[in-house]
Amino acid sequence: MEEIEALLSQAADFQQATGRPFVTLSYAQSLDGCIAARRGQPLALSGPQSLAMTHRLRAAHQAILVGIGTLLADDPQLTVRLAEGPQPQPVIVDSHLRFPPEARLLRNHPRSPWIATRQGADPVRQQTLEGRGARILRLPANAASQVCLAALLEELGASGITSLMVEGGAGVITSFLREGLVDLLVLTISPVLVGGFHAVSRLGEPDTAHFPRLSPVHCKQLDEDVILWGKLAE
Numbered sequence: 409m410e411e412i413e414a415l416l417s418q419a420a421d422f423q424q425a426t427g428r429p430f431v432t433l434s435y436a437q438s439l440d441g442c443i444a445a446r447r448g449q450p451l452a453l454s455g456p457q458s459l460a461m462t463h464r465l466r467a468a469h470q471a472i473l474v475g476i477g478t479l480l481a482d483d484p485q486l487t488v489r490l491a492e493g494p495q496p497q498p499v500i501v502d503s504h505l506r507f508p509p510e511a512r513l514l515r516n517h518p519r520s521p522w523i524a525t526r527q528g529a530d531p532v533r534q535q536t537l538e539g540r541g542a543r544i545l546r547l548p549a550n551a552a553s554q555v556c557l558a559a560l561l562e563e564l565g566a567s568g569i570t571s572l573m574v575e576g577g578a579g580v581i582t583s584f585l586r587e588g589l590v591d592l593l594v595l596t597i598s599p600v601l602v603g604g605f606h607a608v609s610r611l612g613e614p615d616t617a618h619f620p621r622l623s624p625v626h627c628k629q630l631d632e633d634v635i636l637w638g639k640l641a642e
């Protein structure tokens with residue numbers, strides 16, 4: 409964690425230079441690369457020490473992002489509870505404002521969520537969510553009619569966010585990797601085989617020269633889990 413925190417201490421310089429926050433992708437997977445048994449079903453994979461590490465990582469970032477699929481599946485709190493430190497700003501990508509007004513993030517989170525959506529999203533839903541305290545960010549759509557992540561990162565940078573932790577799920581993990589928007593990966597690997605829903609799907613044309621790769625790679629065992637981390641090679 410000290411080495412990762414040292415990297416993150418340079419996030420403000422990174423944001424100054426690039427206009428976008430430093431992005432850490434962090435999630436827990438099984439030995440066979442699954443993050444859930446089935447899409448939409450939460451699955452606890454991390455052991456106690458890895459969970460505490462994840463919460464410390466959350467506290468070291470200014471914002472934390474998940475997709476609407478994860479919000480609907482897990483109703484996550486996205487708070488720092490198992491470590492000391494500040495609460496990161498929750499950000500949800502949600503092209504159609506499917507965000508349920510009764511979600512925990514709108515009830516008992518210390519910071520109201522920012523919901524990134526497309527220009528054409530329903531204004532009535534926007535009003536309802538704003539009435540509950542959410543901030544709606546209207547952004548251009550990408551070719552798949554989802555939120556354009558590069559535009560979102562630019563918007564977060566302009567709002568003063570210098571570091572962003574992306575926690576999932578699979579759709580979001582794949583998009584960030586495919587678009588080359590991940591700077592650091594911190595992966596918890598749990599010693600179990602699930603045969604279920606994989607974290608990463610197609611990243612583009614198969615071309616081994618351009619597969620995202622960690623360099624250098626670091627490894628640490630926490631309880632029975634292995635933490636693999638490193639910067640994404642340029």
Ligand SMILES: NC(=O)c1ccc[n+]([C@@H]2O[C@H](COP(=O)([O-])OP(=O)(O)OC[C@H]3O[C@@H](n4cnc5c(N)ncnc54)[C@H](OP(=O)(O)O)[C@@H]3O)[C@@H](O)[C@H]2O)c1
Pocket residue numbers: 434435436437442443444446447448449450451453474475476477478479481482501502503504506550553554555556557575576577578579580581583
């Ligand atoms: N093990 C772990 O660490 C971990 C962490 C998180 C989640 N999970 C699991 O992952 C599963 C959810 O994964 P998921 O793939 O269904 O959902 P997800 O990645 O959380 O959300 C995907 C949704 O986000 C929206 N979105 C908006 N812009 C996007 C963009 N540019 N790229 C990608 N998505 C965008 C899309 O819905 P719209 O088109 O409606 O906007 C898309 O369907 C759950 O089972 C959850 O428990 C596991």
